[in-house]
Amino acid sequence: MSARDINAQVEKEATTLQDLETPCAVLDEARMQRNIERLQRRLRELGVAFRPHLKTAKSVEIARRMMPTPAGPATVSTLREAEQFASDGVRDILYAVGIAPAKLDRVLELRRAGIDLSIILDSREQARAVAAKSCEANDPVPALIEIDADGHRAGVRPGDPLLVAIGNELQSGGAELRGVMTHAGGSYDHPGVEALILAAEQERLAVVTAAQALREAKLPCPVVSVGSTPTAHFASHLEGVTDVRAGVFVFFDLVMAGLGVCTLDDIALSVLATVIGHQRDKGWIITDAGWMAMSRDRGTANQQVDQGYGLVCDAQGRPYGDLIVAQANQEHGILELRPGSRAALPELPLGTLVRILPNHACASAAQHDCYHVLDAGGDVRAQWTRFGGW
Amino acid sequence: MSARDINAQVEKEATTLQDLETPCAVLDEARMQRNIERLQRRLRELGVAFRPHLKTAKSVEIARRMMPTPAGPATVSTLREAEQFASDGVRDILYAVGIAPAKLDRVLELRRAGIDLSIILDSREQARAVAAKSCEANDPVPALIEIDADGHRAGVRPGDPLLVAIGNELQSGGAELRGVMTHAGGSYDHPGVEALILAAEQERLAVVTAAQALREAKLPCPVVSVGSTPTAHFASHLEGVTDVRAGVFVFFDLVMAGLGVCTLDDIALSVLATVIGHQRDKGWIITDAGWMAMSRDRGTANQQVDQGYGLVCDAQGRPYGDLIVAQANQEHGILELRPGSRAALPELPLGTLVRILPNHACASAAQHDCYHVLDAGGDVRAQWTRFGGW
Numbered sequence: 116m117s118a119r120d121i122n123a124q125v126e127k128e129a130t131t132l133q134d135l136e137t138p139c140a141v142l143d144e145a146r147m148q149r150n151i152e153r154l155q156r157r158l159r160e161l162g163v164a165f166r167p168h169l170k171t172a173k174s175v176e177i178a179r180r181m182m183p184t185p186a187g188p189a190t191v192s193t194l195r196e197a198e199q200f201a202s203d204g205v206r207d208i209l210y211a212v213g214i215a216p217a218k219l220d221r222v223l224e225l226r227r228a229g230i231d232l233s234i235i236l237d238s239r240e241q242a243r244a245v246a247a248k249s250c251e252a253n254d255p256v257p258a259l260i261e262i263d264a265d266g267h268r269a270g271v272r273p274g275d276p277l278l279v280a281i282g283n284e285l286q287s288g289g290a291e292l293r294g295v296m297t298h299a300g301g302s303y304d305h306p307g308v309e310a311l312i313l314a315a316e317q318e319r320l321a322v323v324t325a326a327q328a329l330r331e332a333k334l335p336c337p338v339v340s341v342g343s344t345p346t347a348h349f350a351s352h353l354e355g356v357t358d359v360r361a362g363v364f365v366f367f368d369l370v371m372a373g374l375g376v377c378t379l380d381d382i383a384l385s386v387l388a389t390v391i392g393h394q395r396d397k398g399w400i401i402t403d404a405g406w407m408a409m410s411r412d413r414g415t416a417n418q419q420v421d422q423g424y425g426l427v428c429d430a431q432g433r434p435y436g437d438l439i440v441a442q443a444n445q446e447h448g449i450l451e452l453r454p455g456s457r458a459a460l461p462e463l464p465l466g467t468l469v470r471i472l473p474n475h476a477c478a479s480a481a482q483h484d485c486y487h488v489l490d491a492g493g494d495v496r497a498q499w500t501r502f503g504g505w
Numbered sequence: 506m507s508a509r510d511i512n513a514q515v516e517k518e519a520t521t522l523q524d525l526e527t528p529c530a531v532l533d534e535a536r537m538q539r540n541i542e543r544l545q546r547r548l549r550e551l552g553v554a555f556r557p558h559l560k561t562a563k564s565v566e567i568a569r570r571m572m573p574t575p576a577g578p579a580t581v582s583t584l585r586e587a588e589q590f591a592s593d594g595v596r597d598i599l600y601a602v603g604i605a606p607a608k609l610d611r612v613l614e615l616r617r618a619g620i621d622l623s624i625i626l627d628s629r630e631q632a633r634a635v636a637a638k639s640c641e642a643n644d645p646v647p648a649l650i651e652i653d654a655d656g657h658r659a660g661v662r663p664g665d666p667l668l669v670a671i672g673n674e675l676q677s678g679g680a681e682l683r684g685v686m687t688h689a690g691g692s693y694d695h696p697g698v699e700a701l702i703l704a705a706e707q708e709r710l711a712v713v714t715a716a717q718a719l720r721e722a723k724l725p726c727p728v729v730s731v732g733s734t735p736t737a738h739f740a741s742h743l744e745g746v747t748d749v750r751a752g753v754f755v756f757f758d759l760v761m762a763g764l765g766v767c768t769l770d771d772i773a774l775s776v777l778a779t780v781i782g783h784q785r786d787k788g789w790i791i792t793d794a795g796w797m798a799m800s801r802d803r804g805t806a807n808q809q810v811d812q813g814y815g816l817v818c819d820a821q822g823r824p825y826g827d828l829i830v831a832q833a834n835q836e837h838g839i840l841e842l843r844p845g846s847r848a849a850l851p852e853l854p855l856g857t858l859v860r861i862l863p864n865h866a867c868a869s870a871a872q873h874d875c876y877h878v879l880d881a882g883g884d885v886r887a888q889w890t891r892f893g894g895w
Contacts, residue, residue: 133607136584136608136611136895137605137607137895138895139895170835170836192797192835192836193836194526212781212793212836212837213781213782213791213793213837214781215527215779215780215781215793215855215856216855216856217523217527217779217856218526221526237782238782238783238855240854240855241782241855244855244856263784266787268791268834268837268839269781269782269784269791269837300834389605389607390605391602391603391604391605391659392603392627392628392631392659393628394653394659397656401603401658401659403602403605406802406868407582407871407893408895410800410801411800411801411802411803411868412796412801413801413803444658444690445560445582445867445868446560446582446583446602447602447603447658447659449658464630465605465606465628465630465631465634466605466606466607466634477835478796478801478835481797481872482871482893483894484893484894503797503872503874504873504874505526505527505528505529505798
């Protein structure tokens with residue numbers, strides 16, 4: 116029996132948490148479904164379309180639950196995602212990372228297969244490369260101009276004349292200017308309702324202003340797209356916006372809870388771990404979930420509550436309170452009470468199963484090749500594959 | 506043509522860096538070979554056996570180059586590694602993470618297949634569980650007692666009477682006490698030759714003292730094992746030690762360079778990335794290698810030189826000097842000159858290929874499913890699969 120057969124057998128038989136090999140990723144399906152419905156309802160009320168970002172889950176099963184229809188629309192962060200979801204029937208895909216000219220052949224290959232794959236860019240050099248490829252392939256590749264709403268990463272500022280120059284380069288060169296998009300990455304740094312409402316309005320204003328500049332220059336701008344999980348949940352209105360992208364909301368995580376976007380009870384993803392030892396004089400409990408299982412993400416390090424590498428819950432998903440993964444090695448997680456805690460260290464004997472809520476769901480999920488899906492009773496009802504790579 | 510076919514085709518044709526899809530992991534085979542030979546030579550001179558740790562590379566091709574023979578010996582950090590390497594013919598394997606009783610069925614399955622798989626533990630509870638399983642299976646499972654050399658993680662202190670109690674529990678209960686082992690994880694925190702020589706001696710003394718205590722109690726202790734890349738390279742002698750484990754030396758990385766264990770020219774692993782944009786007024790160059798490609802590891806953050814998420818080199822692997830990955834999003838890396846640098850920002854136009862040296866090779870390699878292997882001329886001569894999971 117090969118190694119793979121052994122694992123397949125073990126995993127096929129898993130119906131309770133006790134049957135799973137730890138560490139592994141566990142998904143509370145009811146919480147995920149609630150998170151999806153919450154945002155779908157919100158966006159319906161705001162009157163905008165939803166183009167969910169599939170980069171958090173990278174799973175066909177989860178994508179189907181997030182998207183308005185099996186054909187999309189969807190947002191992805193890699194061409195590998197575009198290819199995988201396309202092979203599952205998704206037809207309307209935005210690849211939302213600034214295009215490298217060398218990647219245009221893969222873009223065109225997908226478009227030839229009937230996928231309405233659009234791309235983003237923020238420079239004349241990119242626009243020229245996209246226009247040239249469009250002509251060569253006799254296929255006007257649709258491109259959105261990325262707008263810099265808050266100075267946190269890429270994009271053209273809404274008032275920059277470069278915007279119209281890029282638009283002209285695309286349209287006159289043989290590509291398709293489809294609109295503008297931005298991502299309010301800065302919203303991750305500002306907790307609280309007021310700050311998030313403000314970030315959402317700043318994000319909206321940036322793209323609406325950019326769209327207006329393009330239209331005033333007689334350029335088309337059918338799509339006006341915003342997207343980040345915090346702003347999607349706090350925008351007071353989205354006038355002038357046509358669609359919203361968001362990804363991490365599907366699982367939520369400790370960073371989002373720290374921002375006030377969700378509660379701990381909304382976090383649908385956790386890492387199942389086993390207690391493998393103790394250093395009792397130090398107040399340490401050691402588990403088999405180190406950074407390989409949790410990721411090295413320390414996204415709560417600068418938040419009001421630092422959750423270490425994750426917040427520890429019992430096997431039913433109830434937080435112990437102040438118990439966090441204070442240190443992580445490759446395959447060891449060291450659980451400790453958070454500094455200043457007056458709680459008693461829980462008694463977790465050798466072999467105890469715990470579930471750890473992640474700082475950043477995108478990063479922790481990426482360390483695993485599947486999700487073990489829990490039903491309402493806490494049993495494992497399915498195993499959903501996830502993929503990685505580029 | 507499915508998504509997978511498209512990728513397979515692209516990758517088969519890659520013979521130069523320009524043909525690769527970025528981001529991806531690139532391996533300088535000559536550097537790796539030099540790193541392996543350096544440590545092998547050292548350990549021969551010190552008169553100890555080598556049991557390389559395969560957790561860094563997780564690749565059958567690389568394991569074969571690290572191990573003394575195709576059958577081992579080897580060290581692994583997961584049972585998945587044990588299973589994968591066993592299916593490639595490795596016969597002598599140490600699983601060097603404290604055993605969880607629920608994992609003993611997989612251990613026994615491998616042992617039934619003829620693998621001399623040994624485990625580690627540091628408690629009487631574990632020893633009892635291993636002894637009970639050994640009796641049940643009529644197979645005395647060989648166990649090493651983990652020793653705590655420097656207080657950084659798991660293990661029994663060398664002078665603790667618990668040591669003999671665990672040994673007795675194993676031997677009288679029907680398991681096999683095979684010896685003692687430790688990992689000088691604390692050596693990662695102390696740069697400089699003198700500190701590393703000291704850490705190595707502390708590590709050696711811990712296991713030799715523990716072995717002596719077991720032998721004085723009339724318990725067997727054939728194996729006395731130490732292992733960490735820094736101490737393996739700086740031990741002045743290893744009297745009383747029978748074997749050395751080390752893993753990250755195969756690639757080396759910026760943390761090891763910061764400690765003084767290697768130079769930048771020894772680092773064999775890099776991440777190939779493409780420039781996808783600029784924010785010129787901020788001095789930012791944006792690439793397609795974010796934390797998904799680099800990992801979130803910030804191991805140099807507390808070293809004398811903080812390398813951000815990685816040190817940037819040209820496509821030939823020559824560092825630009827002060828250019829680092831200062832910020833990382835999921836699929837974006839922001840390159841900046843390090844704070845205080847007086848160098849000029851290099852002109853890296855859209856599409857430029859760069860290679861990024863990682864903080865921590867174990868973590869960055871884990872973000873990729875293969876290595877693109879470069880020959881001495883810098884061409885891609887092979888693609889070696891790596892695996893993950895547990």
